[in-house]
Amino acid sequence: MDYQKLSIKSWAVEDRPREKLIAKGITSLSNAELIAILIGSGNRNESAVELSKRILQSVDNNLNELGKQSIEYLQSNFKGIGEAKAISIVAALELGKRRKQSEIRVKPQVNSSNDVYELMHPILADLPHEEFWIITLNRANRVISTNKISQGGISGTVIDTRLIMKTALDQLASSIILCHNHPSGNINPSPQDKTITNKLKEAGKVMDIPVLDHIIVTDNGYYSFSDEGEV
Incomplete structure (x- = not known):
């Protein structure tokens, strides 16, 4: 045949x-x-x-x-x-x-915590509940994608370390930035915020995908773990 x-x-x-x-x-x-x-x-x-x-x-x-x-x-x-x-x-x-x-759009480059705030403020600032996002970056610190990881209530959201690292791996990210909002307007990190930051920082070291920062977004300002020397 x-x-x-x-x-x-x-x-x-x-x-x-x-x-x-x-x-x-x-x-x-x-x-x-x-x-x-x-x-x-x-x-x-x-x-x-x-x-x-x-x-x-x-x-x-x-x-x-x-x-x-x-x-x-x-x-x-x-x-x-x-x-x-x-x-x-x-x-x-x-x-x-x-x-x-079609024009090739140049993806934004992240050079400071304020760049992250400007990127994520329109997404997170007015929400009545907490959301946790990660920003994946290439070697030039240009944004690959912004990714919503979880959504919670007024006072918190559940964060899955494995899901975050899988997202970064799937997108071939060279590094990531963590980001979430505080609907209360309080920019200061909670003990839970510090714990998850440290946990993801260690996971990033193992996976060779460093966590560059964790930004807490409010309507009137932000907190940067990197700026405060905590990442």
């Missing part, structure tokens, strides 16, 4: 586009395999990958040229490509074009 005409489900797991993406990452897939994921299935004589290869061959394997083709072109020239599949291909290529045209 011709291997190329087998359905994708009968291929070895590592050769299936979706499974290959999960196992080896998006960059391991060819253009044909990416299109195959979009269309989902081929026709009676071709797998989705083989059909995708033929579509690409029709435009000399040039994605820019494929992006110029119409829904009608795809439907009329390729058996197994109906309106829905043609729309998926056209929409994906248009999205790629728009991504290329």
Whole structure:
């Protein structure tokens, strides 16, 4: 039996586009395999990958040229490509074009405790309850992401050290900053605030993801553990 005409489900797991993406990452897939994921299935004589290869061959394997083709072109020239599949291909290529045209936003750089306060004040200052967040940073101290970890009541919130470190690891963070609010307006840290800061500081040392600061946000000001020499 011709291997190329087998359905994708009968291929070895590592050769299936979706499974290959999960196992080896998006960059391991060819253009044909990416299109195959979009269309989902081929026709009676071709797998989705083989059909995708033929579509690409029709435009000399040039994605820019494929992006110029119409829904009608795809439907009329390729058996197994109906309106829905043609729309998926056209929409994906248009999205790629728009991504290329979009401006690359420079992520903010954290150089001081005030930078953190300015970043998190709009998120935390007016809340009637406590929330605990972490800011993940790259090697240049630019923000990768702000991440809400937990939400509690007026006087406190539960903090899971494992979840915090997992978030940092998943985002390949070089360092993190802890942040939470005090709805009462009191900027001074509680004994619990100091305990969790020390606990996460030690966990960060073990994971080689240092905790640079812990900021307590209120509507009228903030407390920085780093500025006070406590981190």
